[in-house]
Amino acid sequence: MIELSAFDAAAAVRDGSLSSGELFEAYRARAAADRAAGEDGLNCFTWVADSAPDRAPASASGNGAPAALSGVPLAVKDLFCTAGVPSQSGSRILAGYEPPYTATVVERLTEAGTALLGKTNQDEFAMGSSNENSAFGAVLNPWDRTRVPGGSSGGSAAAVAAGLAPWALGTDTGGSIRQPASLCGIVGMKPTYGSVSRYGMIAFASSLDQAGPLTRDVRDAALLLRHMVGQDACDATSLEFPEEIALPSAERLDGVRVGVPEELSGEGIEPGVSEAFQATLARARELGAEVHDVRLPHAPHALSAYYVLAPAEASSNLARYDGVRYGLRAADADELLDMYTRTRHDGFGAEVKRRIMLGTYALSSGYYDAYYGRAQRVRTKIAEDFRAAFETVDFILTPTSPTVAFELGERTGDPLSMYLSDYCTVPMSLAGIPAISIPCGLSEGLPVGLQIAGPAFSENRLLDTAHALERALSFDGSAARA
Ligand code: GLN
Numbered sequence: 447m448i449e450l451s452a453f454d455a456a457a458a459v460r461d462g463s464l465s466s467g468e469l470f471e472a473y474r475a476r477a478a479a480d481r482a483a484g485e486d487g488l489n490c491f492t493w494v495a496d497s498a499p500d501r502a503p504a505s506a507s508g509n510g511a512p513a514a515l516s517g518v519p520l521a522v523k524d525l526f527c528t529a530g531v532p533s534q535s536g537s538r539i540l541a542g543y544e545p546p547y548t549a550t551v552v553e554r555l556t557e558a559g560t561a562l563l564g565k566t567n568q569d570e571f572a573m574g575s576s577n578e579n580s581a582f583g584a585v586l587n588p589w590d591r592t593r594v595p596g597g598s599s600g601g602s603a604a605a606v607a608a609g610l611a612p613w614a615l616g617t618d619t620g621g622s623i624r625q626p627a628s629l630c631g632i633v634g635m636k637p638t639y640g641s642v643s644r645y646g647m648i649a650f651a652s653s654l655d656q657a658g659p660l661t662r663d664v665r666d667a668a669l670l671l672r673h674m675v676g677q678d679a680c681d682a683t684s685l686e687f688p689e690e691i692a693l694p695s696a697e698r699l700d701g702v703r704v705g706v707p708e709e710l711s712g713e714g715i716e717p718g719v720s721e722a723f724q725a726t727l728a729r730a731r732e733l734g735a736e737v738h739d740v741r742l743p744h745a746p747h748a749l750s751a752y753y754v755l756a757p758a759e760a761s762s763n764l765a766r767y768d769g770v771r772y773g774l775r776a777a778d779a780d781e782l783l784d785m786y787t788r789t790r791h792d793g794f795g796a797e798v799k800r801r802i803m804l805g806t807y808a809l810s811s812g813y814y815d816a817y818y819g820r821a822q823r824v825r826t827k828i829a830e831d832f833r834a835a836f837e838t839v840d841f842i843l844t845p846t847s848p849t850v851a852f853e854l855g856e857r858t859g860d861p862l863s864m865y866l867s868d869y870c871t872v873p874m875s876l877a878g879i880p881a882i883s884i885p886c887g888l889s890e891g892l893p894v895g896l897q898i899a900g901p902a903f904s905e906n907r908l909l910d911t912a913h914a915l916e917r918a919l920s921f922d923g924s925a926a927r928a
Contacts, residue, residue: 447472448481448927452518452612452666453693456559459516461517468519470498470561473519475736477564477610487596488586490605491782492524493532494564500663513559515673520560521611523602524568526552526657526744527646531562536570536598539793540773549646550678551615551657558673563611566601570795571764572622574598574651575867578858579797586854587630588926593851596626596867601661603630609927613670614660619650620752621846621871623658624883628846628895631885631923634660635667635913638902639878646743651759652683654752654875662923664884664913668693671905692906694913698731702911704898705740705839710870716849718889723845726896729918730843740835740842744827748873751828753810755822755876760798761805767793800861801844829877836901841911844870846883846895874899882912893923 447469452457458464466868477494481489498517503508522528525535527545534540548556556562569579577585577600587593588608595604599616603626606614616623618636627634635658642657649655659670672691678684704727727737769775769789776788796801808817835842848869857864874881879902886896896915900908 448476448609449924450612451663451711452661453669455612456514456518459518466561470517470519470563473563473611473630474498474680477605479523482895488588488591488604488608488610489583490566490585490601490608491521491564492534492567492582492601495562499561513557514702514868515555515559517559517561518612519563519564520555521566521602521614521899522552523599523614523616524565525572525617525648526566526615527648528552528562531690532565533648534581535572536568536580536582537793537798538774538795539767539789540648541581543773547646548896550680551674552646554676555670556674564604565645566599566614567600569598571648571760572598572617572619572655573797573801575621575625575864576852576857577626578854579795581795584854587851589631589851592853593892594629594854596629596847598622599660600626603632603634604626606660606662606871607632607923608629610806613662613666615657616660617647617655617657618875619756620875621868623660624846624881624895624897625867627660627883628885629893631921631926632662632884633664633667633884635671635882636874636880637671637675637905640683641675641687641903641905643676643681643684645678645680649763651756652763653759654756657840664694664882664909664916666704667882668909683867689906690902691909694909696910696914697917699735699911699914702735702874703738704730704735704841704843705738705835705838706843707740707742707745707835709742709745710844710873714848714866714869715845716889717837719845719847719894722817722887722889722894723896726915726919727843730915733760733914733918738839740839742828742831742873744824744831745873747772747824748828748876749869751824752872752876753865754817755825757801757805758808758818759805761802761809764798764802772890797861806874811885825858825876828873832877832879832901840900841901841908846870846882846897850889850892850894870897878902879906880908882908883914884916884917885923886915887921
């Protein structure tokens, strides 16, 4: 059962060869065992359901037919609000917080038939690239338990890779779906900004945050995304996706023009990653794709701009955690200001404090133009670079991460080296365009990810291209589920 893709599991439930209760229990038992194992487990989950939801979801048509996703269990990153279920965004300041409402995207997936399996561990407020910034402990990489799973959606990625969940929801602000997918040898997709509602997602940087699927294969990513997209009256930045997300079927890439930007594929990429990337380009050519050089001249400045803009937005979004409304409140404070400062002192971890300080500084009067304004201008330049590149090519290919999964603790003392993990993924986030990571090989026994990015709303073509490559590469991720 565990070896079935989510698509196949849903089909088996629909044709009656598998019961949704059995399927749920198989995953629930695996997820609960990992949680119960404590330090001996992967630490993927911060909460696991006790039992399957009572009622099998019926299709919205009201004809009693089972819903499309047939009770397939879904793991959900901690930062999605789920009514009556802990939603803590990996932070001590929200420890035990149970929201009164559910995020739109989780609501939609429930209506489509998924069953909430558990909430997954993550970097605090989604700030990180290794899942070591969680108040609930680090997550381990199922390929090698001495290594990180990537972040910030590390719990979701590791759970899917290890077969503790058939698929999962993550969020990506600068790479947090794609980079952990890459490090764990699974598929992760960040959709076009605005295509999925952010309502009920505990905010990090609102102009960048976007929910997306983490799955074992590209077809599952398409299937999950199909039921996530769409306008939501509760999120003014959401819009109607122009077409239905189709299940990918392409096997060839004839006539597809792909561009490889020197800026994101040359210097700084680990040799083993480079080798797998070059081999993948050769496969793309064999499938009929034309591979071209393209330029993204401002991409090398993306990280600098991101680390002004994301902390600026975070400093504003995180101002709401004051001990009054949600979660933690410091005891024995003398007066109100003291209560605020003690709560924030005790509740936030070091990385979150660093970002709040950076962001507050960047937005302070007298510096606003020099930092925030300038970073916004760089962001525009980066979006223009992509627009120009997409006049000559259909997609852009890069490695997803410059390195394979690194050792636990290796980068925690050096924030800059940690930030470099997102070197290849941040430009697409700033431009708001969709990008997918698929596993494309191994280096030193660890997965390497290929990133494919396309113009806004090119999801269907992007998924097709990823699917054709996935077939040709036939990556085997079963070792991580052993
Ligand atoms: N690693 C990046 C950061 O720490 C991106 C995180 C994310 O995409 N949520 O900000």
